[in-house]
Amino acid sequence: MFAVDTSLQGVSRHALVTAGHSDCDTGELAFHEVILDNSSLLGVLDEGLFHLLERLPQERLTSSVANLAQARDALELTLQFAKSREAFGSTIGSLQHNAFRLAEVDAQLAAVEALVDRCIDDLDANVMSSADGARAKLLSARVENAILDLGYQLHGGSAFLADAPIHRRWVDGRITRVWAGADEVMLHLIAQDLGLHP
Template sequence: MRRTLFHDDHDDFRVAVRKFVDRELRPQQERFIQQRSIDRSAWLAAGKQGLLGLLVPEKHGGSGAEDDYRFSAVWSEELARLSVAFASSFTIHSEVVAPYLVELTTPEQRERWLPRFCAGELVAAIGMTEPSAGSDLAGLRTTAVRNGSDWVLDGSKTFITNGFGADLVVVAARTSPEKRARGITLFVVEAGMPGFERGRKLDKVGQHEADTAELFFDGMRVPAENVIGEVDRGFVHMMERLPQERIGAAVTNIAHAAQILSETIEYAKERRAFGQAIGSFQYNKFRLAELVTSVEVTQAFVDRCVAAHVGGELTAVDAAKAKWWSAQVQNEVLDACVQLHGGYGYMNEYRVARAWQDARVTKIWAGSNEIMKELIGRDLGL
């Protein structure tokens, strides 16, 4: 089925992104997995090709595609087809952090950060999740207290993608504890600030290309000029931008599942048992038919949500639906793909095994699937 979401210019862009992936990422993937991080040279190459500033205006060093999220969707899809870890690392920077730096900053801040952000000279991360507060962003314990014109930041963050190597981290901290959710402020923490420390690279089940770390703030002084958005309105700022993060997750989820399913279908045509291709057995044939249908139906809904986002009409509830359902389908598809590969599906040298490991977290991050269902249920008046 031909997707009607994209036009010729998006197709041309897809070709360029695919060439970037094949040139800069695919040949280095095994090394990135072993070192648990992506080389800075790959970030600089992405910046040189204009892939990191898709949501940034040209006057600030961006690509000038900020009014058409479909270019971002193409970027996410092509990364995910190689590895969901690549999609996670690069799009945390280019699709999740970018709106904070474009929309909540002063002209001076934009001039200070965005050109190097778009060039890949500043790698970005976002610090929301804490050891005691995952999906419950209102339960943050990291604090920031005024001290003269500065703020003193204390606390920690965990499971931070790009955290180990990031040069710039958008950090959510509680500035008015008595206000609960209405007392959170966003700060830009920069590498080298006294009191900012990183923990080890976390040992994850999957997504080994992505560096993921703990961050610690111990009496760290943050100058007032590193506050972004309004003081005590950080929770609102985050809620306003979470729908884009969630539709981005959905785009990645279904692209990842579709690619591995395609490879599994080819495997089922070639792998033989009992004198015939395993795909020709009725059960396997029916199972693959179910999986293809599930992926294509989910893709249609995700595409509709992307189109709504381009038109400024994507609701938080529809983004939640796309996020949880795509993650559910992704994990069901990949589990079935492992099963169809038999024992080989459990071997790390097979892409399907790594994809299966990589995908499990998509039902947890960007708000767990249970939280997504809670949001949808509230919208139903329940």
């Protein structure tokens, strides 16, 4: 692993426009015949991948915490809307189908919050496994997206407006099932922990 001075000859970069998280800098770096010396080396030569792998469970847990914060925010936004928006003579949140769907995602969120809390305690005790980090990341991203999808649906056509708060959250939430490892990578790690080798 190397630290590369972006002013070196052969280094090029350009910004990428993303669908979500427009407030974050995302870019592409290209290296064409860039010459580095030993002072650019980070860690031990040929062990960069191992350094990265060592920190991935912590990165996944950090992502899980962010996912849950965004999920809780989206649920609160949706609950406020469901309690104030009227249709068919009552608020949409008082309709049994909608109320039960909101109750279901709230229960799922509480369960994943408990898992993430346990993982934080395990990380503090230096005993968190890679598989538990994967479980937390997988489920936190899934519950966040379930809440966002429900919120988007309950907001109806107004959610499709680009400046609608639920729209921005919904678009930003799409990436959480990919960053810090896609769902399939998390499932692979969990399967390995179960003694399965897909």
